[in-house]
Amino acid sequence: MAVFTSHIPTRRFGLTDIFVIAFVFALLVSVLHLGAGMVIPFSPENQLEISTDPADLPYYAGRSLLRMFIAYGASLLVTLVYGSIAAKNRTAEKVLIPLLDILQSVPVLGFLSVTITMFIGLFPASLLGVELASIFAIFTGQCWNMTFSFYHSLTTLPKDLKEVSAMLRFNWWQRFIRLEVPFAMIGLVWNSMMSFGGGWFFLAASEAITVLNESIRLPGVGSFMAAAVEDGNMPAVGYAIVTMIVMIVLVDQLFWRPIVVWSQKFKMERTEAVEVPTSFVYDLLQRAVFVVWMQKYCFRPIAKAVYAAFNLAARLTNRTASQLESVTLLSYLAAAIKWILLLTILYSVGQQAYQGGRMVASLGLDKLEEIIALGCYTLGRVMVSSLLGVLWTVPVGVWIGTNPRLSKFSQPVVQVAASFPANMIYPFVAVFYLQHSVNFELGSIPLMMLGTQWYILFNVIAGAMAIPNDLKEAAKVYKLSGWQKWRKLILPAIFPYLITGCITASGGAWNASIISELVIWKEDRLNATGLGSFISQVTATGDWPDIIAGIAVMCAFVVVINRLFWRRLYQLSETKYHLN
Known part of the structure; x- marks a missing residue:
């Protein structure tokens, strides 16, 4: 699938192409240099020393970005799979x-352990x-939100x-x-942005790993x-925050903003919107002759080869499936293989669950009741933080998503706010x-909101942007305004996206x-009664049963x-609130 327009430009090779080539070359060299630092010799006894010198921050920023991508x-x-x-x-x-x-609820420290x-x-x-352990930890902070979004989009086709697609006889690959x-x-792009931002939230936890009484830093x-x-070094903390903001802005403008503009071509509508998102980088790449050459002589042949290979595989699998259906013995054999694989997986999971259950049983009933009680405290904070998040993200998300001109200026701001790891301002x-002697039992709720409310906001923005322009025109024709417009058009249109955002925000x-x-700040510890603080403490000490x-x-x-x-709200969105 082509990303940029395929027409051959009439303008000649110029400064724009030189700039693009220089940028691509610098990017490749940087990736090779940063990647080389990932395979140096290492042992737990001789660990790397992390500097707090601001001069080292550009290299550190590059290493963090490479892990994130x-x-x-x-x-x-x-x-996708x-x-x-x-x-x-x-x-x-x-x-x-x-x-x-389950996977989205397992804490990053649990995966790291x-x-x-x-x-x-x-x-x-x-x-x-x-x-790889650090990258896997970041992966666990990104993947589940994107998967929920893609799954929900497919169930609401x-x-x-x-x-x-059935009339055109598409095979599974073509479909x-x-x-x-x-x-x-559109939903996948906005949830990708949110998931990428979620990765920043756990960057410190994945790069400064303290598990099982062992501290490892990258x-x-x-x-x-x-x-x-x-060290209690506030200037260094400030330098890190500034570096993080610069990284987020650059990634937004150089990577996400062009993708958002490109994704508008997939919007379902019969009439063209008056205002559409724009991107200076996207326009620059469209004007570059070098990009068109690369597309024509490199990207397009590779894309055609990949498409042809998968298309052939899809035809063979469809043919094999139809043959299996026509042969009773082979169909029974295929079913038997599926059941054997399923039982093998269930046996492996059950064996691991049995071993974990034995360790948990050694704690005793009183300890288990205490942990469940801690979970109830955290549940209360999760519910309050999710409700407060919905109250402000729905109107703001709709406002941004339905105003392309506003989105142009607000997206970088929202992206920085959402992507900036809230735990960096925790100190x-x-x-x-x-x-000010704030009660941390309640004070931890705003901290929790800082890392979760953005899931709802980005999904609401995606839902508002996906509203077809012809439905907006119909609302104008019927003179819907105020609460009528919200009840008849906006809320039903964004409802599937809102539920997806709430599920991922809750997790x-x-x-x-x-x-x-x-x-923790120096020697001071702010500890709220809950399951999260319990897991943090037992992970640091390496207490496996706990x-x-x-x-x-x-x-x-x-x-x-x-x-x-x-799940019930999800089913409602699948059956009642989706385009048909």
């Missing part, structure tokens, strides 16, 4: 969606093992589009690339910030709370509790709430 690439791949399987196979959906609820030893074991004498991905594109802005906080909040709030319920019990209880809370409350 690698994690995002992996998240996008998992999103996992979301497609869950949306198209009802049997798989019954397993994959509850599993997704399990994976850090494994990755170091895979690359025992190289820093690459720790790098309009029936007429499904019928057209995926020509219908499903384009239909889900060069990056997050570890720089952690070192500055430990300032801790100082304020300590000076993100549980995950964020491990940071927001325990804040770690497993805490994560299991958190997962149970999330799954039960999603099944009893959010």
Whole structure:
């Protein structure tokens, strides 16, 4: 699928092309240089020393960005595969969606506790093992929100589009690339932006790892910030914050803004909008002759080859499936293989659950009741933070999403606010709370909101931007205004996106509790009674029974709430509030 216009420009090779070529060359050299730093020799006994010298921040920023984009690439791949399987196979959906609820509720420290030893074991004498553990931790902060968005888009495909694809006899690959991905594109782009921002939130936790009584740090802005906080070095904290803002703005303007402009071509509407988003970088790339050459002689041939290969594979799989259906013995054999694979997976999961259950059982009933009570405290904070987030994000998100001119100026501001890791300002909040004796049992709620409310906002913006222009014109014709317009057009249109945002925000709030319920500044500790602070403390000490019990209880809370409350609203959005 082409990204830029394919016409051959009449203008000649010029300064624009020189600038683009120089930028691409500098980017490639930087990636090679930063990547080389990921495979240097390493051992837990001789760890890297993290500097708080501002001169090292550009290199640290590059290392952090490289981890973020690698994690995002992996998240996008998992999103497309996992979301497609869950949306198209009802049997798989019954397993994959509850599993997704569990995965998004497992705290980043929980993933790190399990994976850090494994990755170091895979690359025992190289820093690459720790790098992969850090990237995997960032991946867990990005992937689940994107997967929920893509899955929901596929489950709300309009029936007429499904019928057209059936009439055209699309195979699974043609339907995926020509219908499903384009239909889900706007929501996927905005949720990708949010997920990328969510990765920043856990950057410090993934680069400055303290698990199982062992502290490991990687060069990056997050570890720089952690070192500055430990030293109580406020100027260094300020330098880290400025660096983070610069990174977020550059990524927004050079990467996300052009993609948002490009994604508008996938908007479902019969009439063209008067105002559309714009991007200086997107316009610059369209004018560059070099980009058109690369598209014609490099990108397009590769895209055609990939499309042809997958199209051939789709035809072969369809033919094989039809042959299996016609042969009774082979169909039974295929079903038997599926059941064997399913039982094998269930056995492996059950075995791990049994081992974890034995460790949890050793804690005793009283300890388990205490952990459940801590979960109830965190549940209250999650509910309050989600409700407060909805109250302000819905009107603001609709305002931004329905005004392209406003979106042009507000998107960078929102992107910076959403992407900026809230835990970087926790030291300032801790100082304020300590000076004014703020009750941290309640004071932790705003900290939790800082990391979760943006999931709702970005989904609402995506829903508002996806409203077809012809429906807006119809609202004008019928003279809908005020509450009537909200009730008849806006709220039904954004409802599926709002539910997706609330689900991911709720899961993100549980995950964020491990940071927001325990804040440390020098020798002072602000500790709110809750499951998040409990998991943070037992993870640092390496108490495996408590770690497993805490994560299991958190997962149970999330799954039960999603099944009893959010899932019903999700089904309502699938059946009543989607375009048909």
